[in-house]
């Protein structure tokens with residue numbers, strides 16, 4: 001008898017056929033026979049696979065050599081998205097933090113592990129894999145930004161399989177084709193797009209890349225919410241909810257690349273069609289030279305307000321208290337809706353979809369715990385050129401006093417143009433002035449040691465940092481890292497700012513501004529979330545400032561861990577820690 005699963009698989013295969021026919025690809029009888037064979041294979045395997053697997057998802061994002069030093073209070077959307085795919089397939093899974101499995105080992109009973117990580121986490125990933133292999137034989141799958149290094153990710157981590165770019169469809173196929181079983185054949189792996197693996201002794205193979213998801217497909221993906229309680233500090237952590245995937249900036253860098261490629265000013269990348277934009281005769285990856293988002297995740301696609309709101313509502317029901325509306329640019333939210341079937345690859349037109357943004361924020365802030373002030377919502381990133389008075393009014397109306405980040409990267413306009421930036425430094429200054437006028441808090445990001453950095457560009461960046469100071473909360477400086485699949489992927493990693501006098505000018509300016517900002521906290525009342533006991537102070541707790549900033553050691557707060565409270569800051573303890581007392 002045909003089960004529901006078999007029936008659905010059959011429908012799925014038929015839809016695939018129809019989809020291909022629509023694109024005008026000739027489909028022969030052999031293809032139909034193959035599709036039918038696939039259907040039988042998939043449906044039979046589905047039955048076995050979902051019951052045979054129990055997957056440990058290890059979130060290693062930001063864990064570096066094994067322990068997270070920064071962003072300890074952040075829970076990204078990546079591992080929850082992987083869990084969401086497994087949940088839909090009926091596969092049992094559990095999320096672990098890399099630092100926890102390294103300390104306590106893996107519990108028994110898991111058949112495979114999926115590790116999600118960034119390039120900087122390679123050492124942690126290697127350690128997790130060797131800890132896993134001590135007692136288990138199941139396959140190791142590694143995904144997230146770390147896999148954009150392709151063969152080198154496989155060779156350096158010794159994972160069995162890497163998932164490149166968006167993972168949802170690929171993970172689904174790994175399960176459906178039973179590719180997680182050690183005994184599964186190379187022929188099975190060869191069928192799956194978007195993966196890399198060891199083909200024969202020590203030799204790696206990268207299959208063809210998978211096309212990024214369409215807007216409709218992306219809207220069907222749903223990160224799991226029930227798995228949030230697998231994270232030890234979910235009740236006080238910032239939980240990222242994906243609103244937009246991909247980037248609308250498809251301009252390329254104009255900087256001469258190490259292999260001699262350079263923009264010839266053909267203007268294809270200013271075109272409205274993806275085909276033309278990707279036709280760059282020089283083969284320069286789209287987007288800012290240092291960034292791999294457009295190449296890895298494609299043009300910006302946004303989810304529907306309903307999907308975002310439902311996910312947030314479920315997280316809040318699970319006792320989450322801090323939500324970050326995550327996007328490479330939150331102001332791309334809903335811009336793609338106005339383009340019909342076209343893709344959003346123009347950073348400027350149409351302008352921000354304030355109607356849909358307002359609809360989203362109004363629904364979120366109507367949720368009971370948000371309306372009662374028991375949960376905190378903020379926006380992750382915005383692009384300065386889309387940030388207008390109208391946008392600021394909406395953010396201030398629904399998320400008063402909240403903060404967001406603006407990537408400025410360089411204070412020099414000519415450098416920004418060379419890098420392929422869509423927003424100019426003067427637009428960042430304009431945006432933070434508007435935000436300040438409406439009581440919103442901006443964090444501005446810069447990158448030192450970028451290709452094209454000179455004493456002149458650094459001097460202009462220092463000046464901009466000082467010009468921004470009255471209007472912002474904090475400046476963050478990153479060191480340039482050559483990211484695989486970005487235009488600057490082959491550039492050598494630069495030295496720390498301390499060893500480069502020009503980069504040091506930028507880092508010093510940021511440190512001066514941030515130190516003054518920290519001292520300014522003394523005497524202020526701020527809202528914090530109490531996160532963990534303070535082992536250095538009896539009955540004390542450590543808290544995170546909701547709108548971002550240093551940690552706060554709060555007196556007599558141990559019993560109230562997990563609550564949002566207002567504290568009065570009475571002194572600075574160290575560069576990263578201030579002291580406060582609960583005032584309500």
Ligand code: SF4
Nearest residue numbers: 247249287288291328
């Ligand atoms: S840095 Fe931002 S604007 Fe530039 S390509 Fe990356 S996501 Fe897009």
